[in-house]
Structures are given as C-alpha cells and as structure tokens.
Amino acid sequence: MNSNLKTGAKVKNPTKRIGRNAETAKADLIASARTEFAKNGFALAGIEAIAESTGLNKKMIYHYFGSKEGLYIAVLEDVYVGIRNMEKNLDLRHLAPLDAIQKLVEATWEYYLNNPEFLALVNQENLLRAQYLKKSGIVKRRTSTLLKAVKEVLDRGVKEGSIRPGIDPMQLNHSIAGLGFYYLNNRFTNTELYSFDHMTPAALEARRAFIVDIMMRFVSLPKQQGTSKD
Template structure:
C-alpha cells in the first residue's frame, strides 16, 4: 500500500521530456523554408508560415539560423549541395570524351527539369544580385568539383584529338547551364510568345537531345572529324 508521501511524490513527477533531434529539426526547417522561399521569394517568405509547417516556434528557427537572411543562405547551400552531390555520381572519368560531354548535358537538363523549385530559387538569388552566394564560402567551394570534372574531360578529349583545345571549363559550364536553365525558367513566357511546346514529355525529350548535340558540336575537334570523314570517302 502506497503511503501518502509516496503518492504525493509520484503526483508531482513531470512527464519525460521529449528531446528533439537537432539535425533532423534543422533539416526539416530548411526543406520547408526551401519551398516557401522558392514560391514567395526572400521578401515574401514568411517565417511564421515556415514555423507552423515545421511544427516549431519561430524562436527556434532563429535559434538555428539567427536571421531570415541566414536562413535563406542556408537554403541556398542546401539546394546547391543537392546538385553538387548528384554531380559526383556522374563518373565522367570512366567515359569516352563524347559520351562524357553528352552525359553531363543530359544530367544537367534532367536535374533542372526535375527541380523547378531550384531554378526559381536561383532566379530569386539573382534578383538579389547573388549577395548571399557571394558571402558564403561553402557555396563558392561547391563549384570546384564539377569544374574539375569538366576540365579533366576536356584535357582527355584534347589529348585524344577529339576535342578542340582552348575551351575554358567554366565557360562551358556556364553555356550548358544557360541552355538547361532557360528550358525551365523561361518556359511559360516562351510558350506564350511563340506558341511553342516546351512542357510535353515529347518536347522535353527533343530538347534534351538538342542540348547534348549542341554541346558536343561546340567542343569537338572539327578538323579531326573532317580528316576522318575524308579518309573514309
């Protein structure tokens, strides 16, 4: 039989505190903030809405990220990291130069098509003149692996005589991203102006092939190709 003192002690016991998984909570906030900023921009992004959807307090958001600007920067870092991590699995070094160039083009096109929120977020950061990326050392360092991969493919192709010399890997990366990015970022305005189909599965598949062809034609050694064709005639 419980004594009165024992019952009183048990009644005053607090329920066990459920500890948050800090990394999981932070990740959930970032995922929700990503959707919010991609839809409404930095100025229109609502931290109250982010807190409500993440089932946390706004104070906790600022505990992790200090300010709305820092949260936006962290979202950018997460978004770019997703693409950079995927790029590591391309294994371009295992492919012949032409196959590597085409694989790079197809991957970039597919990623942008599958992640329109990423495209919108990058567009929003451009509205802010890239100030968050410029201030993030992490974002700057993320670009090195893919540029190195492209440079290695170009070097191998030049050595094999199938790619023309003098191509800047950063310029090539820029040209490819411009082509793929446009297909998502400008899809609606281009369709409205020219009555062009850029959204159907057939149109996307055709554009994917065209971009890969364009990129390869740009880098290939036409003199080598011409000599090869002449020798076969």
C-alpha cells in the same frame, strides 16, 4: 506547393515529427524554407509559415540559423550543394571524355527539370545581385571542384583526339546550364509567344535531344576528311 516541372507532382512538406534530433529538425526547416523562399522570395517569405509546416516553433529557426537571413543562406547552400553533389556522383573521371560530357549535359537538364525550386531560387538571388550567396564559402568551393573535374575531362579528350582544344571549362558549363535554364525558366512566356506548349513530354524530349546534339557538336573534334588523289 511547388510542383515538379515534368510531371506536375506536388512536393511534399516535411513530415511533422515528434522528438526530432537537431540535424533532422534543421533539415526539415531547410526543406520547408526552400519551398517558401522559392514561392515568395526572401522579402515576403514567412518565418511563421516555415515553422508551422514542420510542426516546430519559429524560435527554433533563430536557434539553429540565427536569423531569417541565416536560414535563407542555408537554403541557397542546400540547393547549390545539391546540384554539385549530383555532378560529383556522375563520376566523370571514369568515363570516356565524350561520354562524360554527354552525361553531364543530360544530367544537368534532368536536374533542372526535376528541381523547379532551384530555378526559382537562382532567379531570385540574381535579382538580389547575389547579396546572400556572397556570404557563403561552400558554394564557391564546390563550384571550383566542378570546374576542375570538367577541365580534367576536356584535357583527356584533347589528348586522345576526341575533343577539340581550347575549350574553357567555365564557358562550357555556362553553355550547358544556359541551354536548359533559359528554356525552363521562360516556359510560360515562350509558350505564349510561340503558341507552342513547351512542356509536353514530346517538347521536353525534343529540347533535351537538341541540347545534347548542339553541345556534343561543339566539343567534338571534327574527323579529318580523306583527301582524294588526282
């Protein structure tokens, strides 16, 4: 079973329910498959194990998703739409520009910390060179919506004089994601290399604060220094 990175709490398997409707059954299969694919990758993940953990016949996987590949694509869509929904719910357009950026930075870090399966699935799909993600249209559309929202925040900040001009929304999003993703994704190797436990509460809080500080310094328009008169 997978665990929450921050607490070590185990993620429960879907409840084995009798008389489920189609949407509930599909949701349970996706939840089970998310854990199985994150743990074993696409090639080694077992259809039987996914079905068994939900109390459903494996034939239902083919009925709802067509194939193992179809189920895997549904899982990718589920995890990517999950983070896009989180970002949408931040309602950035109703926040002051700098507050919006800080909230996005903090929420992204928390999402990664609380969703280790997302990190694992993104890693695996990168190893596959986005072979299956290419077959999904919804993920691209939702990411485009995110970039538009970030651009709107940046434009407002430039207009009011709180954010420096010329920041590319995509590059900003890459930086926000990368500063958290790298740290958590490489927690085992870096703990060994630096002889420092990267996952203690104190270490995680220090990393969160560092990411917020560096990103806010990057986007903020420096205040003009007063000039002294001779």
